[in-house]
Amino acid sequence: MKITVIGAGHVGATAAHRIAEMQLAKEIVLLDIIDGIPQGKALDMYESAPVSLFDARIYGTNDYKDTADSDIILITAGMARKPGMSREDLLMKNASIVKAVTDQVMLYSSNPIIIMVSNPLDIMTHVAYVRSKLPAERVIGMAGVLDSARFRSFIAEALDVSMRDVNAFVLGGHGDSMVPVVKYTNVAGIPLSELLPQDKIDALVERTRTGGAEIVNYLKDGSAYYAPAASAVEMIDAIVNDRRRILPCSALVNGKYGLDDVFIGVPVKLGKNGIVEIMEINLDEKELLELQQSAAIVSSNCNSLASLLA
Template sequence: MKITVIGAGHVGATAAHRIAEKQLANTVVLLDIVEGIPQGKALDMYESGPVGLFDTMVFGTNDYSDTADSDIVLITAGLARKPGMSREDLLMKNAAIVREVTDQVMQYSKNPIIIMVSNPLDIMTHVGYVRSKLPKERILGMAGVLDSARFRSFIAKELNVSMQDINAFVLGGHGDSMVPVVKYTSVAGIPLTELLPQQTIDQLVERTRKGGAEIVNYLKDGSAYYAPAASCVEMIDAIVNDRKRILPCSALLEGQYGIDNIFIGAPVKLGKNGIEQILEINLDKPEIEALRKSAAIVEENCNNLAPLLA
């Protein structure tokens, strides 16, 4: 198993380290356009192996030929958000970056599974899909796992219970239009609505929607990376170990939820071949409407990118 991480910034480097520690690959390649950065970070990771008790080979490079025959490619390259900047503000600049990255990846790897992390997430997954020409099962975006993790952590803190007992789904686009599905949110099987008043639930939902911006506002110059990296690695673990995990990921919908030919967050089954199934769960009318509204925003932005992807 060979896994390549494109982008040696905070998310990429943290994800690469977690992949190595979990020994999810024989080889982890960390690639970045800045000379010395991926090489230095990768060497540092590799030297932690005797202490971290892993034997994964980690090396850094600026040359895409070193990514040849990758089984999984994690794309984190792109500009990070700054305070006051929406994910959509990054649209054109990051689309050009992701287009170039995807073209280079596909030059050296014939049939990888690509996991997109670059923002705006759902739109960049669309860019990767168009440029890579991969089957729809083999390209997906990391969003719902992260958003659900944030929702679960906020619930755990509010109730003072273990995060391990909380199940939650956040669907839709990765941004202010995301759709936390409260009806499928539970604590040790107990519906959240039986444990918290609606006003508190609404506050947690809103905080989840603003979760990324909350961290950006603290950091001033950069965005979240520990939780995004952990979320990426959970998806990679499901694929590498063929776990058949049901996780919310950005996937190409083809009629599910009344949405067609749009990448949007939905529950999927992840296994060794990527997306093995998209689950169409029963949503209430307001949730369906919110999901379709979220998809419409993604579709509009994707249409604006058509000239760039031609």
């Protein structure tokens, strides 16, 4: 298994190190446009191997030729959000970056699975799909895994319970229009509605929607990276080990949830070839409407990129 991580910033470097420690690949390539950064970080990671006890080789490079024949490509390249910026503010700049990255990686890898982390997430997944011409099941966005992790962590904190017992789904676009689905949220099988009053649930939902911005406001210059990296690697683990995990990811939806031809966060089954199945769960009228409204925002932004992607 060869895994390439594009972008040696905080998210990419953290993900690459986690991939190595979890022994998900024999060869890991860390690529960045800045000379010396991926080389230095990769060497530092490799020197940790005797302590962390992994045998993966980690290479840093500025040359896309070194990504040849990758099985999985994790794209984290792009500008990070700054305070006051929405994910949509990054649209044109990061679309140009992701377009160029996708074109380059596809020159050297014929049938990889692409996992997108760059923001605006759902739209950048669309960009990679259009430019790569890969089957839809092999282009996946890391969205709901992160959003659900944030929701679960806030619930565990509020109830003072173990993270292990909290299950939650956050669907929709990876942004302010995301849809935390409360009726599928439980703690050790107990519905959240039986454990917290509605006003506290509403507050947790709102904090989840603004969870990324909360971190950006603290950091001032930069955005979250530990949780995004861990979330992306959870997806990689499901693929490498053919686990058939059901995770909320950004996938191309056609015909389900009343949606067509749009990348949006939905529950998917992940296996060795990417998306095995898109799961259509029963949403109430309000949740379905919110999901469709979220998808409409994504579609509108994707349509604005038509000339760029032609």
